[in-house]
Amino acid sequence: xxxxxxxxxxxxxxxxxxxxxxxxxxxxxxxxxxxxxxxxxxxxxxxxxxxxxxxxxxxxxxxxxxxxxxxxxxxxxxxxxxxxxxxxxxxxxxxxxxxxxxxxxxxxxxxxxxxxxxxxxxxxxxxxxxxxxxxxxxxxxxxxxxxxxxxxxxxxxxxxxxxxxxxxxxxxxxxxxxxxxxxxxxxxxxxxxxxxxxxxxxxxxxxxxxxxxxxxxxxxxxxxxxxxxxxxxxxxxxxxxxxxxxxxxxxxxxxxxxxxxxxxxxxxxxxxxxxxxxxxxxxxxxxxxxxxxxxxxxxxxxxxxxxxxxxxxxxxxxxxxxxxxxxxxxxxxxxxxxxxxxxxxxxxxxxxxxxxxxxxxxxxxxxxxxxxxxxxxxxxxxxxxxxxxxxxxxxxxxxxxxxxxxxxxxxxxxxxxxxxxxxxxxxxxxxxxxxxxxxxxxxxxxxxxxxxxxxxxxxxxxxxxxxxxxxxxxxxxxxxxxxxxxxxxxxxxxxxxxxxxxxxxxxxxxxxxxxxxxxxxxxxxxxxxxxxxxxxxxxxxxxxxxxxxxxxxxxxx
Amino acid sequence: xxxxxxxxxxxxxxxxxxxxxxxxxxxxxxxxxxxxxxxxxxxxxxxxxxxxxxxxxxxxxxxxxxxxxxxxxxxxxxxxxxxxxxxxxxxxxxxxxx
Numbered sequence: 001x002x003x004x005x006x007x008x009x010x011x012x013x014x015x016x017x018x019x020x021x022x023x024x025x026x027x028x029x030x031x032x033x034x035x036x037x038x039x040x041x042x043x044x045x046x047x048x049x050x051x052x053x054x055x056x057x058x059x060x061x062x063x064x065x066x067x068x069x070x071x072x073x074x075x076x077x078x079x080x081x082x083x084x085x086x087x088x089x090x091x092x093x094x095x096x097x098x099x100x101x102x103x104x105x106x107x108x109x110x111x112x113x114x115x116x117x118x119x120x121x122x123x124x125x126x127x128x129x130x131x132x133x134x135x136x137x138x139x140x141x142x143x144x145x146x147x148x149x150x151x152x153x154x155x156x157x158x159x160x161x162x163x164x165x166x167x168x169x170x171x172x173x174x175x176x177x178x179x180x181x182x183x184x185x186x187x188x189x190x191x192x193x194x195x196x197x198x199x200x201x202x203x204x205x206x207x208x209x210x211x212x213x214x215x216x217x218x219x220x221x222x223x224x225x226x227x228x229x230x231x232x233x234x235x236x237x238x239x240x241x242x243x244x245x246x247x248x249x250x251x252x253x254x255x256x257x258x259x260x261x262x263x264x265x266x267x268x269x270x271x272x273x274x275x276x277x278x279x280x281x282x283x284x285x286x287x288x289x290x291x292x293x294x295x296x297x298x299x300x301x302x303x304x305x306x307x308x309x310x311x312x313x314x315x316x317x318x319x320x321x322x323x324x325x326x327x328x329x330x331x332x333x334x335x336x337x338x339x340x341x342x343x344x345x346x347x348x349x350x351x352x353x354x355x356x357x358x359x360x361x362x363x364x365x366x367x368x369x370x371x372x373x374x375x376x377x378x379x380x381x382x383x384x385x386x387x388x389x390x391x392x393x394x395x396x397x398x399x400x401x402x403x404x405x406x407x408x409x410x411x412x413x414x415x416x417x418x419x420x421x422x423x424x425x426x427x428x429x430x431x432x433x434x435x436x437x438x439x440x441x442x443x444x445x446x447x448x449x450x451x452x453x454x455x456x457x458x459x460x461x462x463x464x465x466x467x468x469x470x471x472x473x474x475x476x477x478x479x480x481x482x483x484x485x486x487x488x489x490x491x492x493x494x495x496x497x498x499x500x501x502x503x504x505x506x507x508x509x510x511x512x513x514x515x516x517x518x519x520x521x522x523x524x525x526x527x528x529x530x531x532x533x534x535x536x537x538x539x540x541x542x543x544x545x546x547x548x549x550x551x552x553x554x555x556x557x
Numbered sequence: 558x559x560x561x562x563x564x565x566x567x568x569x570x571x572x573x574x575x576x577x578x579x580x581x582x583x584x585x586x587x588x589x590x591x592x593x594x595x596x597x598x599x600x601x602x603x604x605x606x607x608x609x610x611x612x613x614x615x616x617x618x619x620x621x622x623x624x625x626x627x628x629x630x631x632x633x634x635x636x637x638x639x640x641x642x643x644x645x646x647x648x649x650x651x652x653x654x655x
Contacts, residue, residue, distance in 0.1 A: 060614075060617065060618075064610065064611065064614060066607055066608065066611045067607050067608065119604075119608060137604075139607075142611050142615075144611075144614040144615050144617075144618035144620070145618050145619060145620055146620055148619075148620075189589075190586070190589050196586055218619055219619065222619050222623075
């Protein structure tokens with residue numbers, strides 16, 4: 001009888017073991033096995049999304065993507081390593097010894113040789129028919145206008161995973177929009193690896209990155225870049241910036257800075273040049289700031305263009321003495337002449353008449369102390385001190401643009417309000433976005449606030465026209481055009497004091513004064529031919545204006 | 558009569574359909590390589606399109622146009638410009654940009 005029981009127990013045990021084993025394979029390890037099996041009979045191909053193009057205002061491409069390749073090697077399958085190293089090093093500009101050592105390492109299955117190789121390189125390598133050398137498709141940025149507008153556009157580098165990522169400027173700010181969404185193709189494959197089209201096929205189409213249309217006009221950009229380069233050479237300046245904005249929309253039509261870099265070879269340049277000084281560089285605006293303080297005084301009805309002050313000599317503010325820039329004093333002068341002669345003494349009078357609270361309110365309303373909201377990644381702004389920290393001397397120096405730090409973009413936007421009936425606009429580089437299905441998303445011009453009335457803006461425009469027509473730089477003005485502008489020369493603060501020999505020369509203005517087509521700022525850092533804005537930045541501004549009049553077809557009056 | 562015919566014909570019809578399905582599946586299973594080659598060709602055409610777009614952009618860039626203009630001896634406009642109907646006549650229009 002025990003034999004029967006023995007066989008019964010044995011069979012039950014075997015049945016239990018088999019059941020447990022089946023439970024393990026089907027339930028516990030089931031999903032992992034399904035994946036393994038799926039990997040054997042399905043093929044999964046990533047479908048990378050092409051990065052979006054960047055077009056100028058005339059829809060001409062300024063950045064687009066071109067095919068490129070990751071060149072890789074499988075050392076174990078290379079037949080003649082020495083010969084392959086020699087030929088590849090020649091085409092890929094690599095060190096032959098280093099390449100030979102990489103390709104000789106039998107323990108490595110896969111070696112990336114060069115990323116983003118262009119199509120010519122790929123074709124030359126393909127023609128060699130070397131075993132163990134392969135290509136993986138990538139794409140890289142192409143700039144038809146070379147390094148034009150590099151600071152505005154930014155560049156594309158790699159993130160921590162080796163994927164493309166935009167840095168700085170438009171590429172950085174709109175990285176998500178430009179990047180698009182990658183797709184994937186999953187299908188069953190036959191023994192040769194070819195897809196079985198009646199099997200399961202899942203295709204998630206890649207979504208191409210959005211195309212960005214800019215306000216930037218490549219012809220205007222070319223003009224200002226050429227002029228800025230010439231100006232920097234002529235006046236011996238270390239750095240310079242030019243911004244051209246449409247005052248009615250806030251659209252950035254041109255933005256140039258020097259020194260600049262080449263986005264294709266950005267790794268060869270010092271990282272300090274990546275940041276756009278127009279939005280990330282602060283400077284003391286000097287006398288260009290006077291037009292804004294003057295506008296505040298007129299808006300508050302504390303002064304008029306004909307208000308007379310007695311400029312009999314320097315003015316004392318606490319323990320400090322405020323002088324005119326040339327230490328000359330003209331006696332009774334009007335407010336129009338205060339701007340024309342750029343009188344610091346006259347501006348201290350305006351600041352005192354306005355009072356601390358009102359002047360600080362206007363400085364903030366003109367957009368200082370806060371970022372402009374421009375669509376460029378690296379924008380930053382100096383914070384204004386809290387009101388209680390402003391002493392009398394701070395207020396006095398701020399009236400002529402010293403002791404306050406602004407960016408060139410903040411300055412051109414603030415003066416742009418005077419060219420736009422007093423309305424402060426949000427500056428923008430991108431005008432519209434077009435997605436892969438052709439759907440357009442327009443970025444509409446955004447009015448921030450009306451800082452001064454249209455009447456005040458017109459009065460200031462007239463005063464600025466006089467400042468140009470009768471000012472130091474009148475010789476450079478294009479005849480027959482009404483240009484509203486103001487020069488500025490500010491000393492550079494170095495270790496707690498101002499350096500007399502180092503200045504930032506600037507000129508800000510708009511034209512034609514009656515119906516402004518553009519508002520523009522020019523800054524030159526440490527010009528060596530002359531420290532004055534009237535002898536450096538002003539002629540440069542006016543020569544660019546002359547080109548713009550021609551380009552826009554604006555006739556002389 | 559009709560019912561009997563349908564009863565007899567249905568299995569034959571189903572068998573016929575199964576054979577057709579078998580033939581079609583066999584046919585389609587075999588053209589995977591052709592599909593793959595079409596995909597490769599499509600990818601090549603798209604790549605070529607990208608290259609042509611790049612060449613077009615390069616040819617129409619201000620950089621290229623500037624070089625061609627210089628070669629064709631165009632130059633920047635002078636500050637004073639005179640417009641005459643013919644070379645031996647006085648100017649009919651003057652543009653002064655000083």
